[in-house]
Amino acid sequence: MDNFKKFLEDHKDDMDFENPSAEVWQKLNKPLKTTPVISIKKILYAATAACVLLVAALLYVMQEKKQTMSGEMAMMGKGHIKLPDSLTNEQAVLIPNKTTDLLLASTTMEQSVKKTNTTKQNTSNTIDSEVQMAVKSIDENFNKILNAQLRNINQTPIYAEDKDMFGGFKNQYRQLETQEKQLKTDIVNFGMEDQLLQQLIFINQQKLNLLKSLQVEINKVNNNIPPQQKNKQQYLKM
Amino acid sequence: MRMAGERALAEDILHDAFITIFKHLPQLKQPEAVAGWMRRIVVNECIRQTSKKIKIEEWNSETADIEEDVQDDFYKNISLVQIHEAIKTLPDGCRQVFVLYTMEGLTHKNIADAMGISEGTSKSQYHRARSLLKENIMNFLKVANG
Missing domain, CATH: 1.10.10.10 (Winged helix-like DNA-binding domain superfamily/Winged helix DNA-binding domain)
Known part of the structure; x- marks a missing residue:
């Protein structure tokens, strides 16, 4: 082995004659510029937390929307389309005003259902239940007013000789009922389409108009019969 | 000094080597080997900085x-x-x-x-x-x- 190399190796610690100046140690005493060390674990934790928060926020927003919509439906059912328990003949003539309310309500319901359709892509199950609720609500509200109108007609005495003179109204009403039934089957089979919704509302409006016209017609006929001939009264069964 | 040949460069090397040591101190797994570990860092820094300016x-x-x-x-x-x-x-x-x-x-x-x-x-x-x-x-x- 090289003697000189061995000599230097043996004495290398004894050859540290020079020390760094005080300035070097002063510089080193200054605080280090801490560059943020980004840990992958921390990034993963942050990303996971962000995802959880996002999902929670989405669920919350969806829940809020659902509640708002249910609230709107409930208000329609209770407030706008409130009918008196019993209608008199005079009140029946006022039905058109109620109908305006109903049309407004149905428009609102339609908008709600349309709103529902826009969010359908994300939560089909939720939307399905919302659509069912909307259809049920339309049904309930129209039924209330139709039943009130029907009850009124059924309780109105007819002084005409032949009550079958109103048979045309009756047949037309049955046809509309059949169409409505078919439409509801289509909605169940194909889902709530805008077109089907429009048709459902339209049929109910037609039924209502038909009953209104029938009521007006009965009243007109009754008014044309002189009081002395009003001995025999009959009732129309719709 | 023996490696750098001049004081200014030697001090720069020492400074930079200590910065590296401070930054990587948490990575030191065997505290008893700190002297050898620091020496290696200083030598590596010497090689890095002197190699830039010399042509062998x-x-x-x-x-x-x-x-x-x-x-x-x-x-x-x-x-x-x-x-x-x-x-x-x-x-x-x-x-x-x-x-x-x-x-x-x-x-x-x-x-x-x-x-x-x-x-x-x-x-x-x-x-x-x-x-x-x-x-x-x-x-x-x-x-x-x-």
């Missing part, structure tokens, strides 16, 4: 395989301070190779890898440094002995 002559076949008289004791009659000063006067390139080989215990292969030179170049640079040192020391002794 490529392998010289005439000097690389020289069989020197490794048994001579020309250094025996001179102080360690004078040897230290003589090492500092060596030219860049061969001085780093000499220090790394003799005092830091690196092999020529290690030096070649660290400095980006060939193993033959490392050997030839070492022999060159050793010859120059011997020459300088002999000259100094001649002057000192009158």
Whole structure:
């Protein structure tokens, strides 16, 4: 082995004659510029937390929307389309005003259902239940007013000789009922389409108009019969 | 200082090496090995910074395989301070190779890898440094002995 190399190796610690100046140690005493060390674990934790928060926020927003919509439906059912328990003949003539309310309500319901359709892509199950609720609500509200109108007609005495003179109204009403039934089957089979919704509302409006016209017609006929001939009264069964 | 050759560069190297040490201190798994670990960091920093500014002559076949008289004791009659000063006067390139080989215990292969030179170049640079040192020391002794 090289003697000189061995000599230097043996004495290398004894050859540290020079020390760094005080300035070097002063510089080193200054605080280090801490560059943020980004840990992958921390990034993963942050990303996971962000995802959880996002999902929670989405669920919350969806829940809020659902509640708002249910609230709107409930208000329609209770407030706008409130009918008196019993209608008199005079009140029946006022039905058109109620109908305006109903049309407004149905428009609102339609908008709600349309709103529902826009969010359908994300939560089909939720939307399905919302659509069912909307259809049920339309049904309930129209039924209330139709039943009130029907009850009124059924309780109105007819002084005409032949009550079958109103048979045309009756047949037309049955046809509309059949169409409505078919439409509801289509909605169940194909889902709530805008077109089907429009048709459902339209049929109910037609039924209502038909009953209104029938009521007006009965009243007109009754008014044309002189009081002395009003001995025999009959009732129309719709 | 032996590696850098000049104080300013040596202090810069020391400063940067300590910054690296502070930054990587949490990664030290064996606290008892801290001295060797710090020494390695300083040496690596020396190699990194000196390699940037020096250009080492490529392998010289005439000097690389020289069989020197490794048994001579020309250094025996001179102080360690004078040897230290003589090492500092060596030219860049061969001085780093000499220090790394003799005092830091690196092999020529290690030096070649660290400095980006060939193993033959490392050997030839070492022999060159050793010859120059011997020459300088002999000259100094001649002057000192009158």
